[in-house]
Amino acid sequence: MADVQIDELDLQLIELLSRDARVSNRKVASELGVTEGTVRGRIKRLQQDGLIAFTAITSFGMAKNSRLAFISIQADVDRVREIAHEISGLPMINAVMITMGQFNILAVCLISELDQLVETASDRILGIPGVHHVETSIAVKTIKYNARMAKITSRGVVEDDGD
Amino acid sequence: MTQPIQLDAVDHKIIEHLRRHGRASNQQIAEGLGLTATTVSSRIKRMEEANMLRVVAVSDFSAHGFNFLMRVMVEVDGRPASQVAHDLAQIPEVFATHLVTGRYDIDMLVALHGLEDLSSLLLEKFSKVRGIRSLVPSIVVDIVKYQFDVAPIEARS
Numbered sequence: 001m002a003d004v005q006i007d008e009l010d011l012q013l014i015e016l017l018s019r020d021a022r023v024s025n026r027k028v029a030s031e032l033g034v035t036e037g038t039v040r041g042r043i044k045r046l047q048q049d050g051l052i053a054f055t056a057i058t059s060f061g062m063a064k065n066s067r068l069a070f071i072s073i074q075a076d077v078d079r080v081r082e083i084a085h086e087i088s089g090l091p092m093i094n095a096v097m098i099t100m101g102q103f104n105i106l107a108v109c110l111i112s113e114l115d116q117l118v119e120t121a122s123d124r125i126l127g128i129p130g131v132h133h134v135e136t137s138i139a140v141k142t143i144k145y146n147a148r149m150a151k152i153t154s155r156g157v158v159e160d161d162g163d
Numbered sequence: 164m165t166q167p168i169q170l171d172a173v174d175h176k177i178i179e180h181l182r183r184h185g186r187a188s189n190q191q192i193a194e195g196l197g198l199t200a201t202t203v204s205s206r207i208k209r210m211e212e213a214n215m216l217r218v219v220a221v222s223d224f225s226a227h228g229f230n231f232l233m234r235v236m237v238e239v240d241g242r243p244a245s246q247v248a249h250d251l252a253q254i255p256e257v258f259a260t261h262l263v264t265g266r267y268d269i270d271m272l273v274a275l276h277g278l279e280d281l282s283s284l285l286l287e288k289f290s291k292v293r294g295i296r297s298l299v300p301s302i303v304v305d306i307v308k309y310q311f312d313v314a315p316i317e318a319r320s
Contacts, residue, residue, distance in 0.1 A: 004225045004228070006226055006228075010226075011226075011227075014220060014222045014226060017219070017220035018219050018220045018221070018222060019219065020217070020218065020219065021185045021186055021218045021219050021220045022185070022186065022207070022218050046226070050223060051222060051223045051225065051226040052220045052221065052222045052223070052226065053185075053220070053221050054184070054185025054186050054218070054219070054220055054221075055181070055182050055183075055185050055218070055219065055221055055312055056178050056181035056182045056185060056216060056217070056218050056312065057216070057217045057218075057219060057311075057312055057313070057314050057316065058178060058215060058216055058312065058313055058316075059214060059215045059216070059313075059314070059315065059316040060313055060314065060315050060316075061215070062170065062215050063313045065313075066313070068261065070261075070263065070270055081305070081307075084305075084307045085307055087307075088307045088308035093308065094308070094309075094310045094311055095306070095308055095309045095310065095311065096306075096307040096308040097232075097234070097303045097305065097306050097307065097309075098303070098304050098305040098306075098307065099234060099301035099302060099303050099304060100301060100302045100304055101234075101299070101300060101301025101302060102299060102301065103301060106234055106301065106303075110313060135265065135266065136265065137263040137264050137265030137266070137267070137270065138263060138264045138265075139261035139262065139263050139270070140261075140262045140263060140264060141245070141248075141261065141262040142260070142261050142262075142315055143245070143248040143249060143251075143252045143260040143261065143262065144252035144257065144258070144259060144260040145258075145259045145260075145261075145314055145315055146258045146259065147219075147221070147311055147314035147315075148219055148220070148221055148222065149221070149222055149223075149224060149227065149229075149258060149274070150221045150222075150223065150224070150309050150311060151223060151224060151306040151309035152221065152222075152223040152309075153306075153308070153309060
C-alpha cells in the first residue's frame, strides 16, 4: 500500500472503466485524448499492481443468496489471523476483516435463509477453538453501497486487450 | 422500472466468463462457450438493460488513496433510522450504509486517506447529522477476504 503510483490519467481511466469495462481501448483513448497504446499500457500496469480488476457484478435481486448479514466475532487475540482465515473458507462468507474495537473479526455473508446464518455463526464459527462470542445482524436495507471500490486480493491477473 | 428478465443457462455461463475475464471480446467469449459473437453481444446487452448485470473495473481502496478503513455501528435516537442512514450516506467517506437488525441500527463502512481525516469527519460531518446516539467504531487492520460480485445495481443515467 505504501508506494502506490497513480496519476490523474489513471484515475480518469478507472472512472471510465468503472462505469463500463467493455468499452474498447479505441473509445477510451479518444475520450481521454491519448493513444490506444497508452490506454493498453496503463490498464496492464494497474492490473499488475493489483489496483484494478475487471469483473461482472450481478444484481442482488437475481442472486440465490441475496440477504446480507454481518457476523461480529470476539476471538483470542493471539490466534485472530488463523481464525479469520478459517472463517474466510466457510461457505457463504464474502468478506472477512480483522478489526480493532469491540470485536476483532467482522465476517460478512450472503444468505438466503435465516437458519443458514444461525448455522454459520452459532455452529460453525462459534465452534472454532478460540472464538468466544458472536453477534449477528441482518442488513434489512442497503442505503448505499459502492461495489466499484474493493480490496483486490488477486494481484496481477492481466487480461485481454479490449480491442 | 425495468422489468426483470428470466436468465437461462447460457446467460449464466456468459456471466461466469465475464466474472473472470471482464474485458474478453464477444468473439473470445463466444469461442469459449460454443456460441456466436452476436448471441453473446445481445445477451449481455439484454442483461445490462434489465439492470441485472454490469461489467466494470473494480478499483482497490489504495488506488484512491484510502489507506484507513473503519466499520462504524450507529445507535439512533429520536429520529427514524432510515432518515439518519440517508443523511450518513450523503457523506463521501461513507461508502456503505446498511439498516440492520440487532443492538445497533445502522452499520456502515468508512474510507479515509488517513487518521488525520478523522477529526473533520467526526466534528464537521457526523456531528451535523441529527439522531445519532452513539457511534461505535472498529478500525480495519487487515482484510483477509473481500469478495463482492453481487450488489445493488443502479439504473444507468
